[in-house]
Amino acid sequence: MTIQTNRRGFIAGAGSLTIAVALPGGPAKAAVANSRLPLNPENLSTYISVNRDGSAIGWVGKVDMGQGTEIGWAQMVAEELDLPLARVTIVQGHTNATFNMGGASGSTGIWRGGAAMRAAAAEARRVLVEMAAEKLGVAADKLAVDDGVVSVKGEPAKKVSYGDLIGGKHFVETLEWNKEIGSNLAVKGKAKAKSPAEYKIVGKPGYRRRDVADKVVGHLEYMVDVRLPGMLHGRTIRPPVAGSVPTAVDEASIKHIRGAKVVWEKGFLGVAAPREWDAIKASRALKVTWSDVKPPFPGVDKIYDHIRAAPVIKRDVDKEKGKIDEAFAKAARIVEAQYEWPFQSHASMGPACGIVDARKDGARVWSGTQKPHYARDGIAMLLGLDPDKVVCTSMVGPGSYGRNDSGDVCMDAAVMSRALGKPVRVQGMRHEGTGWDPKAPASVQTSRVALDADNKVLAWYFESKVFSKRDAFNNEGDPAFTLTGQLLGVPLKPTLIFGGPEESYGFDSFLKVSNIIPPLLDRASPLRTAHMRDPGGPQVHFAVESFMDELAYAVGMDPVAFRLKYVTDPRDIAVIKAASEKAGWRPHASASKIVDGDIMRGQGMSYATRGGTRVAMVADVEVSRSTGRVWVRKWTVAHDCGQIINPDLLRLTIEGNVCQSTSRALYEEVRFDDKNVTSVDWLTYPILDMKEAPETVDIILIDHPESAPTGAGEGSTRPTAAAIANAIYDATGVRIRRAPLIPERIKAGMA
Amino acid sequence: MAKFELMVDGKAHAVDADGDMPLLYALRDDLGLKNPRFGCGLAQCGACTVLIDGQPSRSCSIPVDSLKGKKITTLAGIQKDGKPHKVQAAFIEEQVPQCGYCLNGWVMTSVALLEKNPKPSDAQIRDALSGLKCRCGTHVAILRAVKRAAMA
Numbered sequence: 001m002t003i004q005t006n007r008r009g010f011i012a013g014a015g016s017l018t019i020a021v022a023l024p025g026g027p028a029k030a031a032v033a034n035s036r037l038p039l040n041p042e043n044l045s046t047y048i049s050v051n052r053d054g055s056a057i058g059w060v061g062k063v064d065m066g067q068g069t070e071i072g073w074a075q076m077v078a079e080e081l082d083l084p085l086a087r088v089t090i091v092q093g094h095t096n097a098t099f100n101m102g103g104a105s106g107s108t109g110i111w112r113g114g115a116a117m118r119a120a121a122a123e124a125r126r127v128l129v130e131m132a133a134e135k136l137g138v139a140a141d142k143l144a145v146d147d148g149v150v151s152v153k154g155e156p157a158k159k160v161s162y163g164d165l166i167g168g169k170h171f172v173e174t175l176e177w178n179k180e181i182g183s184n185l186a187v188k189g190k191a192k193a194k195s196p197a198e199y200k201i202v203g204k205p206g207y208r209r210r211d212v213a214d215k216v217v218g219h220l221e222y223m224v225d226v227r228l229p230g231m232l233h234g235r236t237i238r239p240p241v242a243g244s245v246p247t248a249v250d251e252a253s254i255k256h257i258r259g260a261k262v263v264w265e266k267g268f269l270g271v272a273a274p275r276e277w278d279a280i281k282a283s284r285a286l287k288v289t290w291s292d293v294k295p296p297f298p299g300v301d302k303i304y305d306h307i308r309a310a311p312v313i314k315r316d317v318d319k320e321k322g323k324i325d326e327a328f329a330k331a332a333r334i335v336e337a338q339y340e341w342p343f344q345s346h347a348s349m350g351p352a353c354g355i356v357d358a359r360k361d362g363a364r365v366w367s368g369t370q371k372p373h374y375a376r377d378g379i380a381m382l383l384g385l386d387p388d389k390v391v392c393t394s395m396v397g398p399g400s401y402g403r404n405d406s407g408d409v410c411m412d413a414a415v416m417s418r419a420l421g422k423p424v425r426v427q428g429m430r431h432e433g434t435g436w437d438p439k440a441p442a443s444v445q446t447s448r449v450a451l452d453a454d455n456k457v458l459a460w461y462f463e464s465k466v467f468s469k470r471d472a473f474n475n476e477g478d479p480a481f482t483l484t485g486q487l488l489g490v491p492l493k494p495t496l497i498f499g500g501p502e503e504s505y506g507f508d509s510f511l512k513v514s515n516i517i518p519p520l521l522d523r524a525s526p527l528r529t530a531h532m533r534d535p536g537g538p539q540v541h542f543a544v545e546s547f548m549d550e551l552a553y554a555v556g557m558d559p560v561a562f563r564l565k566y567v568t569d570p571r572d573i574a575v576i577k578a579a580s581e582k583a584g585w586r587p588h589a590s591a592s593k594i595v596d597g598d599i600m601r602g603q604g605m606s607y608a609t610r611g612g613t614r615v616a617m618v619a620d621v622e623v624s625r626s627t628g629r630v631w632v633r634k635w636t637v638a639h640d641c642g643q644i645i646n647p648d649l650l651r652l653t654i655e656g657n658v659c660q661s662t663s664r665a666l667y668e669e670v671r672f673d674d675k676n677v678t679s680v681d682w683l684t685y686p687i688l689d690m691k692e693a694p695e696t697v698d699i700i701l702i703d704h705p706e707s708a709p710t711g712a713g714e715g716s717t718r719p720t721a722a723a724i725a726n727a728i729y730d731a732t733g734v735r736i737r738r739a740p741l742i743p744e745r746i747k748a749g750m751a
Numbered sequence: 752m753a754k755f756e757l758m759v760d761g762k763a764h765a766v767d768a769d770g771d772m773p774l775l776y777a778l779r780d781d782l783g784l785k786n787p788r789f790g791c792g793l794a795q796c797g798a799c800t801v802l803i804d805g806q807p808s809r810s811c812s813i814p815v816d817s818l819k820g821k822k823i824t825t826l827a828g829i830q831k832d833g834k835p836h837k838v839q840a841a842f843i844e845e846q847v848p849q850c851g852y853c854l855n856g857w858v859m860t861s862v863a864l865l866e867k868n869p870k871p872s873d874a875q876i877r878d879a880l881s882g883l884k885c886r887c888g889t890h891v892a893i894l895r896a897v898k899r900a901a902m903a
Contacts, residue, residue, distance in 0.1 A: 659888030
């Protein structure tokens with residue numbers, strides 16, 4: 001291929017820097033950023049730029065929510081470009097600098113985002129070497145690259161740097177694109193990526209995150225720190241009974257508060273004021289008359305009866321093999337159990353915050369969302385603007401873990417900014433962060449197995465009866481997915497979906513189904529559902545893996561030996577063996593009930609796969625006989641997510657995930673009465689306290705450099721609850737089939 | 752509205768505010784500080800923690816009219832000579848934060864703990880940090896960091 005360097009777009013003057021990130025290197029790099037617009041997913045320049053000094057920028061349309069994917073992307077790009085890590089900058093998330101690669105989503109950060117960046121960087125290197133070949137007058141295969149300098153092998157004086165080749169201009173080459181926008185985006189160049197044997201940066205220890213120090217000393221600017229001239233602070237007003245809307249608003253009731261204004265459009269009601277405290281006071285003082293509606297909920301204590309009795313509006317066969325009816329007809333014995341999982345809240349550390357400056361000809365958005373491109377698209381729809389006229393700047397928010405309340409606040413801010421003609425910043429109050437964020441759905445799982453006379457499993461039936469996990473898809477991508485849009489009367493767009501177990505149990509026949517039931521309240525509901533870290537995974541695998549223990553005991557086998565008898569995939573077998581060996585597994589075919597004074601000790605195993613990632617976990621728990629308190633003293637986790645990019649940060653990601661999912665298993669349940677959600681703060685929605693944190697999280701990483709990386713953000717979420725429940729059973733002989741595994745339930749079982 | 756004097760990170764500031772306004776809003780909106788952060792407004796999480804005369808305090812729930820003559824220290828104010836405090840250095844070394852939104856509570860409470868008890872046991876650390884919230888689940892890393900800081 002002939003490289004026509006004169007076709008390369010030269011940087012257009014310094015121009016105005018429109019992305020709110022400091023790019024090291026100053027104006028030259030800023031100009032590179034601008035000249036890449038508009039972004040086309042087939043352009044190599046959309047993903048990779050080389051600066052005049054030969055350093056590179058990776059432009060990633062995803063967002064690192066704090067697990068360190070930023071450094072993973074940088075490692076993958078630096079590796080393929082043969083640059084030191086320090087010379088690769090990652091710009092992530094900003095909608096005018098990056099193409100929509102899905103934001104943070106489904107553990108695809110490295111799995112798909114990293115794969116795309118790796119392919120683009122490999123292609124960029126190939127192009128640069130071709131350019132060097134032409135310039136140096138030698139064949140490309142006679143060249144080597146070190147630290148961004150291309151030289152002739154054996155003649156190091158004959159060389160040219162990346163900066164000299166292309167610095168300050170952008171690539172004109174194109175990539176093969178799979179026509180997907182978002183998390184499924186994939187690109188391919190002509191270049192072949194390096195083989196793992198050649199890696200100098202990928203998979204190596206010691207590469208640390210670049211945002212940690214600024215966070216710890218307090219220098220990092222968070223979403224909540226963004227302030228615009230003339231900005232107003234807004235607060236939304238939520239109804240006392242879910243589903244009701246304002247019928248009268250007494251604006252005089254906030255007249256005494258400086259600059260306080262009301263924004264009331266259809267079902268949407270908010271207040272705004274120049275000072276934040278005044279906006280809060282106004283939101284509390286405003287007198288509102290609400291429409292009279294029938295209380296919409298059964299109350300938390302009746303939720304599982306409600307689910308069992310509810311009509312099925314969609315039946316999905318998630319996976320099927322053989323004919324289970326025939327197997328059940330000839331079964332010598334049938335084992336069956338039912339498990340229950342509550343609604344759970346993302347409950348991010350801070351209620352979401354967003355700023356929108358809505359104008360007639362365009363809008364600017366600042367958000368801590370994990371999906372800034374969808375925020376851009378949704379705000380554009382809400383305001384009737386072309387998405388190209390809306391820019392979303394991606395800021396660090398208070399965690400995310402799926403589709404939390406961040407979509408709502410930006411929509412709220414857009415409505416108020418449009419009405420008031422000023423930029424409006426909305427931050428929720430705590431009750432909105434917990435009470436009104438989209439929820440992970442409550443569900444009832446049924447697991448039934450047919451055994452023959454020799455205790456061999458003939459067939460397995462698994463059913464989730466459940467609310468859809470996706471009343472709202474990507475929270476801010478469409479007003480229909482937000483409280484704001486629904487209050488303004490936008491038609492709903494639910495997806496009826498849940499999903500079945502992921503494992504490799506080699507039973508002769510099985511049928512896994514999801515039976516979806518209608519939502520409790522279809523509009524502006526505090527119990528509307530959306531993805532929460534490992535959507536559906538904890539619900540399903542609490543049931544599957546608790547049941548596998550029940551089955552093992554039913555046939556008189558040790559739970560680990562039972563799993564190993566049926567699990568078929570060699571990598572799945574490897575994680576189960578690794579975790580049980582490292583944990584010092586004590587084989588047992590009935591509850592061990594090890595007693596030490598008030599404490600009973602037990603071990604529990606659980607395993608699951610997720611999109612190619614395999615995780616096996618052993619919980620060593622202590623149960624207090626007097627109080628029912630459960631402490632997971634030690635976790636042993638064997639984790640295989642294919643090729644490991646950054647082992648240090650992978651460990652920390654797993655550790656965080658294990659603590660968070662332990663919290664969900666032991667404490668978390670969104671409570672509600674007939675009128676509204678009553679879990680509205682940290683007392684009514686408790687999470688893991690430091691006193692209850694594990695003493696040890698022992699992690700075994702199983703690396704498969706030859707296999708593409710799969711996700712690490714959620715695989716260790718799904719097995720957690722069952723491992724704890726299984727350990728509680730081993731300790732006490734009490735089987736808890738309803739999450740969370742709170743002391744009251746354990747004490748009741750022991751009584 | 753009345754005038755209040757606040758002594759923050761060694762500097763005196765005058766703030767025009769309602770006396771019942773929580774300190775958090777004075778620090779953020781009037782003084783323009785980035786730390787601390789609003790987490791709950793209910794003194795239940797610690798994201799807004801500052802030291803008041805050395806005591807970890809929830810600025811979201813302390814009215815500005817109650818702080819006359821008190822010394823307020825924020826996360827940005829515990830550095831010495833531009834260097835991170837030993838607790839901060841340990842949090843960096845252990846790569847503790849994920850989102851980091853909750854950090855003010857953990858760091859400031861740990862600073863106060865080590866002032867009072869330079870070599871705390873595991874149980875004493877857990878006890879001192881009980882009540883603070885971290886949603887990313889970095890608890891185990893936090894424990895490692897506080898132990899590292901105590902050894903520094």
